[in-house]
Amino acid sequence: MIRGHRGRGQLGLIFLATQFFQIGVDNIPPVTLVTLGVNVCLFMVPAAPLLQTCISVEQTCWNGDWRRLFFSPVHHIDDWHLYFNMASLLWKGVKLEPRLGSNFFAYLLAVFSLLTGVMYLLLEMILSVITNDPHYNMECAVGFSGVLFALKVLRNHYHPGGMTNIVGVAVSNRYASWVELVVIHLIFPGTSFVGHLAGILVGLLYTIGPLKIIMKKIEGIVTAEYPGRRTQFFNSSGYSGRRDGPQAHHQNDHPYTEILSEEEQYDAAIRASLNDRGGSTDRSFNFPGELTAEEIRRLRLQRFT
Template identity: 60%
Template structure:
């Protein structure tokens, strides 16, 4: 696996996609041997050349497909391919087009030792025993629904067309807890652990659970209102067709709330200190810049939900409702 070599980088993207399929099959051969295998890829040429066992439009791609099928003939029962829309392949696509994720690095041990000598050894622990119950339950729900989704992703994502026009209001509850792929889930749950533990410790489990529930629904409602407004302002119905999913909108709302309690502190983003009052907006721009396929409106809706809680009437309304209950 790893990165492409200089020679491989000169190959056509279709050949690289086919080689990626071959590398993946060889890597997972111990569990795939003598099985029927379905490859899912967002490259239509690769899908066609696998299902038709070749093609006439590209000699190099034909050679790569031939090499793959000779190998598969001796290792697999059957090899087929299916197309995955790019919008459902965000995580792998991001990793293939960008540099290594920020977590894929480490300091030299001698540098770390020098830091310990000057400032003292850092002590930290993030075991399951230190994850508070509401945060842990929310993480577990997201993971469970990723492994065992209630419905296929196109039937749970949130759009004006499906919710308002077609009356599928259940998507308001389902869309935050369904993710496109493993990387999408991983990044969201890592952020949930960090923000969730801090906020649950500060607010208490019951109020934090209430906040998560309200944000999960409110973020979706704000998203629908924004998309409806864009549709009417621009007279472009495509805004009403855009479908959003995932927990990141809720997380941005939690970031707004967490930063509200630490207004004089700074958040380090890509190595730069950003005042907490501005950090959510910087993250919004960076997320969309690094991954244009991410829902800008969905993330903006999460920030607006957080501001309704910290600056608007939402907190007082929630307390009033809790008192009546």
């Protein structure tokens, strides 16, 4: 999120287009692609002027203009603001959407976008009360970066032992979001520190708080209404897709998915397949009949040796 107002240019859009084509449209998951397209379109043709889309306590809560909760994340001040946010979205979407599945990723983006705005308003009100400074109630912010900070927390949660390079310094993923929060504010004073902090807090509500549980329960209630619901699969190119029918298995429903890595899930699925069907992952093998326990044991040993 960024406060204030700047003029528009085109150089940021050129840089964004260059990065877009470098990654390749076929390598960008669908929800990420649509979200990027919506942000670009609303930058070119805004739904309303920035002063009518930015979020603030005064305009949103006191004046009751709640539509700003939906408008503020997808509007940007200038082309560079758009470029940095969308470049970050591309990277996070390519990493997270195939892992979570496109439907759930879209659900996540919608919830994060709304809750980041709510958290921003709450923090601004608290600061106004603590400091006795009404200026906090009038600060108006726009941009997708609050949501991106929430996604960063989620991404780092999946890779707690990794490292992130921030201005040339390697930082543990566990603390990367907090370090980047401070660094960005120091380098770009015009950015909204409170907006970025709101995103981090929403991300933490999901990774270590109750938000994930609540979202999963709501998802379960909705999908329970459709016995033939569409479920997740991953094709050979790594993109997420959907498959219908009784033979489809939802990744999020599988007991391995919450505790194992993708490679470990794959190995576990192979072992389960050998137990259940006596089959093999190598298509060149054909088994004429039922396998004995000794044959299954031998195939397992071959798989890991």
